[in-house]
Amino acid sequence: MRVRYPRTMACIPERKQRGPVDIIEAKGIKIPVYYSPYRGTKSYLLAYYTEAKRKRERAPSIEVARKRAKRLIEELSAGTAHVAAFTAKQTAMINEVVEMLQPIDVPLTEAVRQFVEARQQLAGQGTIAQAVKCFLEECRKIQLTPIKFPDLVEKFLHNIREQKKSRRYILDMQARLHKAAKSFTGLVGDIHATNINRWLLGMKHASGRTKNNYRTALATLLSFARQEGHLSRGIQTEAEFSTRYDGRGGEIGIYSSETLQTLLFRIEPRLMPFIAIGAFAGLRSAEIMRLEWQEIRFAQNVIEIKALKAKTASRRLVPILPALAEWLAPIRKESGRVLAGVQDEFALAKRFKRAADAITGEDGKPLVKTVHNGLRHSFITYRMAVLKNAAEVALEAGNSPQMIFQHYRELATEAEGNAWFAVRPDKPRLELLKVS
Secondary structure (H helix, E strand, C coil): CEEECCCCCCCCCCCCCCCCCEEEEECCEEEEEEECCECCECCEEEEEEECCEEEEEEECCHHHHHHHHHHHHHHHHCCCHHHCCCCHHHHHHHHHHHHHHHHHCCCHHHHHHHHHHHHHHHCCCCCHHHHHHHHHHHHHHCCCCCCEHHHHHHHHHHHHHHCCCCHHHHHHHHHHHHHHHHHCCCEHHHCCHHHHHHHHHCCCCCCHHHHHHHHHHHHHHHHHHHHCCCCCCCCCCHHHHCCCCCCCCCCCCCCCHHHHHHHHHHCCHHHHHHHHHHHHHCCCHHHHHHCEHHHEECCCCEEEECHHHCCCCCCEEEECCHHHHHHHHHHCCCCCECCCCCCCHHHHHHHHHHHHHCCECCCCCECCCCCCCHHHHHHHHHHHHHHCCHHHHHHHHCCCHHHHHHHHCCCCCHHHHHHHCCCCCCHHHHHHHHHC
């Protein structure tokens, strides 16, 4: 702490003088000390700002004044170190604004953002207070119906079931919104973007993409609330104002050719086509689940993914590589679902996980650690290593060349790619598949 002393301390003036006799300064805060006789005795005044008001304190001597000024600086700087560049008056004003915002749980930056946005939209056509008054008058004409968040979730889920949305979509929204309903239990109209940001931030181990998926689910739900008259029409929902995360996922998880061989040779026979098509053609789980035998065109050596069954809603043809042709040969049929009896992608994932966990070594421990979308990721990775052509791999996988190049380039060597596509069935395995 730096103390500025007057030029001479030999004696203190006996009369009141202009300007401070001393200035105590630290942490960007200055407290001047004035000589101010009081009722015929020596006295000193300390002047400072707090709570947006100028305050003064009297001390009997210069030493006492300095000690008090040092304590005041510690008190004033507590909680205000981030604005040390401001004057004491400016710091006090900021503290007062923060205190005003605390009852409504809105941070200062968010309040300023909304204020600036509102002023820009008004473009000089009135004050914000006038705009709010006009808005409230319009809201009274359209009487909003309050609803609690958990009740809105159930109403929305009932609505999408009535609309016969896909089972996958219903289960996904159900899982995400039920999780949200555990945290948001009050009225929908009271939810603010800051509440959503805090909830998403609390997902410590979730990737940016996962958080964005939850944010999208909330935005869909609140848009539904707006349509149903629970939120005001014509304005964005609070979910749309919440933070959007970096959508890039984590590391791509793939299997080795040794693991693929273990899966193909030891998995229960009914799941073999799922593994073979995923590993050697790169189809998505949902696409394999919907695939029919007549769409595997052995004569043309391609698999046809119809637009209605593709995630990207666009038709594509995927080549039947030699390894895939050999694995499918003993079980091929003329028609019907390739995975008979499987209607749900989530159920398929659980069945595959259980079957893979059942493949154990002599010590009883599982030999295969399942990886999310591992078969498709492996196909794209090893196909890219062999072809070295992102555009061609993108056409086969139903993805963009940019996505392929960004996430799958140089993750495996050409030798590893060749080993992956060289996993072929032997005669005992073929015989077992024929009779299964």
